Amino acid sequence: MFGIFSKKPAQFFTASEQEKIVQAIKTAELQTSGEVRVFIESKCRFVDPIDRAKEMFARLEMEKTELRNGVLVYVAVKSRQLAIYADEAIYQKAGTAFWQEEVLKMLRHFNKENYAEGIASVVLEIGEVLKYHFPYNAATDVNELPDDIVFGK
Secondary structure (H helix, E strand, O other): HHHHOOOOOHHHOOHHHHHHHHHHHHHHHOOOOOOHHHHHHHOOOOHHHHHHHHHHHHHHHHHHHOOOOEEEEEEOOOOEEEEEEEHHHHHHOOOOHHHHHHHHHHHHHHOOOOOOHHHHHHHHOOOHHHHHHHOOOOOOOOOOOOOOEOOOO
């Protein structure tokens, strides 16, 4: 295996690629009360990556956002699996087709070995949907979750 799929989790991305993803998270959250997190690990312990994404969503306490509008982008690099898990409020508002299309967009980028770009672009698109359904309110909104990339094993 070549490229990203032969590295340890913390080494999947260069410093500039990590910064690109973190900046996408920050940009996505600028005009919304919604929260976006990215979780990267080597292998998925589940057959279906959405089950692992759901587990990590809970472990990261993303369901504790006030408006239930958190979204987790999950990637298991060596397992070559990914998923997007959205809390109930934003999942329902955006609809199943939106989430499925975002996964396909990420896959298209990954197939071209544009991993950081794939994650960053999907994070920005998720931010647009969050902005539409949960616009930013300067009087009440706070950043409820960290904007960093979470690396698993």
